[in-house]
Amino acid sequence: MSTHASSGDHEEVVLRPDRPANGGEAVGRLDGRVVFVRGAVPGELVRARIVDDRQQRFARADAVEIIEPSRHRVDSPCDAARHGAGCCDLGFIDPAHTRELKAEILRDALTRIGGFGEDELDDLGVEPGVVAGLGDDGTHWRVRTRLGIDADGRAGMHAAHGPGIVAGHRCVAPEAGMLDGLDDLALTPGGDLVVMSDMDGRRHVTELAPPKPVRAGSRRAARGRAQAARRRREQPRAERVLEGDATAAHRVGERTWRIPVAGFWQAHRAAPTGYARAVVEMIAASSGSPAGGVAWDLYGGAGVFAAALLDAATDPGGGGGRPGVVHVVESDTSALDAAADTFAADPVELHRGEVAAVAARLPSPDVVVLDPPRTGAGATVIDVVADADPGVIVHVGCDIGRFARDLSMFVDRGYRVREIRAFDAFPLTHHVEAIACLVPARRGM
Numbered sequence: 001m002s003t004h005a006s007s008g009d010h011e012e013v014v015l016r017p018d019r020p021a022n023g024g025e026a027v028g029r030l031d032g033r034v035v036f037v038r039g040a041v042p043g044e045l046v047r048a049r050i051v052d053d054r055q056q057r058f059a060r061a062d063a064v065e066i067i068e069p070s071r072h073r074v075d076s077p078c079d080a081a082r083h084g085a086g087c088c089d090l091g092f093i094d095p096a097h098t099r100e101l102k103a104e105i106l107r108d109a110l111t112r113i114g115g116f117g118e119d120e121l122d123d124l125g126v127e128p129g130v131v132a133g134l135g136d137d138g139t140h141w142r143v144r145t146r147l148g149i150d151a152d153g154r155a156g157m158h159a160a161h162g163p164g165i166v167a168g169h170r171c172v173a174p175e176a177g178m179l180d181g182l183d184d185l186a187l188t189p190g191g192d193l194v195v196m197s198d199m200d201g202r203r204h205v206t207e208l209a210p211p212k213p214v215r216a217g218s219r220r221a222a223r224g225r226a227q228a229a230r231r232r233r234e235q236p237r238a239e240r241v242l243e244g245d246a247t248a249a250h251r252v253g254e255r256t257w258r259i260p261v262a263g264f265w266q267a268h269r270a271a272p273t274g275y276a277r278a279v280v281e282m283i284a285a286s287s288g289s290p291a292g293g294v295a296w297d298l299y300g301g302a303g304v305f306a307a308a309l310l311d312a313a314t315d316p317g318g319g320g321g322r323p324g325v326v327h328v329v330e331s332d333t334s335a336l337d338a339a340a341d342t343f344a345a346d347p348v349e350l351h352r353g354e355v356a357a358v359a360a361r362l363p364s365p366d367v368v369v370l371d372p373p374r375t376g377a378g379a380t381v382i383d384v385v386a387d388a389d390p391g392v393i394v395h396v397g398c399d400i401g402r403f404a405r406d407l408s409m410f411v412d413r414g415y416r417v418r419e420i421r422a423f424d425a426f427p428l429t430h431h432v433e434a435i436a437c438l439v440p441a442r443r444g445m
């Protein structure tokens with residue numbers, strides 16, 4: 001159904017989007033054209049304002065009136081998101097239903113991008129219940145958060161659209177107390193504030209100096225701007241510890257890491273333990289024990305998966321056997337410094353550099369775990385891994401489209417997916433984490 005009207009410069013339409021998109025929108029059709037509607041639950045009849053009409057094949061719209069609300073619609077618990085922040089973008093949907101929508105998104109990506117058949121996904125259990133919660137109601141799960149600092153020196157979540165900062169309204173994702181009293185700090189306008197809660201719930205706050213401007217330097221304006229934004233994000237930033245320490249202690253199993261507050265650690269309190277357990281269980285179930293052999297932990301951060309592989313022999317759910325050596329490959333020096341302390345007495349070799357270049361020089365692995373950033377691993381890395389011919393690969397993905405693409409490349413290189421698990425590691429947002437276990441297709445079922 002569709003009707004058109006005009007409000008100011010923007011056209012308004014009435015439609016009933018019926019499925020979820022990877023970016024959290026609900027997808028509908030209007031006169032044969034796809035419309036991505038923000039702020040709608042699939043199945044609702046909404047009036048939506050077209051906000052981006054530049055593409056021929058699709059348009060983007062914001063729901064401005066919910067004419068027939070879904071039974072899954074709730075009042076968002078997140079004050080910041082209600083005031084335009086991009087944090088809890090699905091806070092207006094009942095959390096149990098967001099998990100069903102994420103399962104649908106995963107299935108859709110695996111079919112459309114990954115090339116998997118419907119029967120294959122049924123056999124792999126990629127169905128409505130596949131996205132597991134990590135034991136919370138969707139609020140106060142975050143142990144690491146990054147806020148922007150506005151021109152008045154107030155910290156807040158980044159706006160959902162555009163460069164603004166939503167100060168004065170709290171997000172519900174950070175652990176209780178993590179955002180208390182930040183308004184009392186003297187902050188530098190234009191900087192960022194990183195807040196981390198350690199294993200004892202103690203807060204550490206570090207300010208990153210404003211990024212230096214980077215010139216777009218390209219005639220192709222949009223591409224030039226994107227490149228400039230990436231260079232701005234990646235440049236080293238001066239750090240100022242405002243509370244607590246420059247590092248925060250985190251524990252998984254029997255091991256502790258001292259992670260730089262501005263460095264990488266999984267955002268959800270339960271994620272490192274939950275993922276580590278899933279990885280060792282999947283390897284054990286694939287009969288791919290790395291006992292005595294070589295394991296690679298690619299994009300390893302401070303080595304949470306390396307620890308899981310080493311400790312699998314003593315883990316009741318793991319039963320995998322201890323590898324003789326684990327090679328961790330990671331580009332971030334501070335993560336590797338943390339790993340060096342934690343693994344001082346373990347058979348772990350740390351390699352700093354780009355995965356594609358470093359992994360090609362490592363000894364052949366029995367098991368490979370790879371956990372790339374949102375961009376995914378990509379063809380070069382997948383070629384390096386497949387050429388090394390491991391008996392088991394565990395691929396961890398935080399962007400479902402790239403995850404599906406990477407799996408399809410492993411399949412093209414002679415691997416078969418034997419298990420997929422997914423986690424609601426970013427509740428009330430559209431993000432979902434998935435883990436796949438692959439074995440050589442020649443090994444049969």
Ligand SMILES: C[S@@+](CC[C@H](N)C(=O)[O-])C[C@H]1O[C@@H](n2cnc3c(N)ncnc32)[C@H](O)[C@@H]1O
Pocket residue numbers: 264265266299300301302303304305329330331332335353354355356371372373
């Ligand atoms: C999603 S995190 C995973 C970290 C770790 N597996 C964990 O669970 O804590 C991705 C990591 O890959 C690193 N990284 C990103 N691109 C890389 C590359 N091309 N080569 C090596 N490391 C990279 C980042 O610094 C980051 O620590």
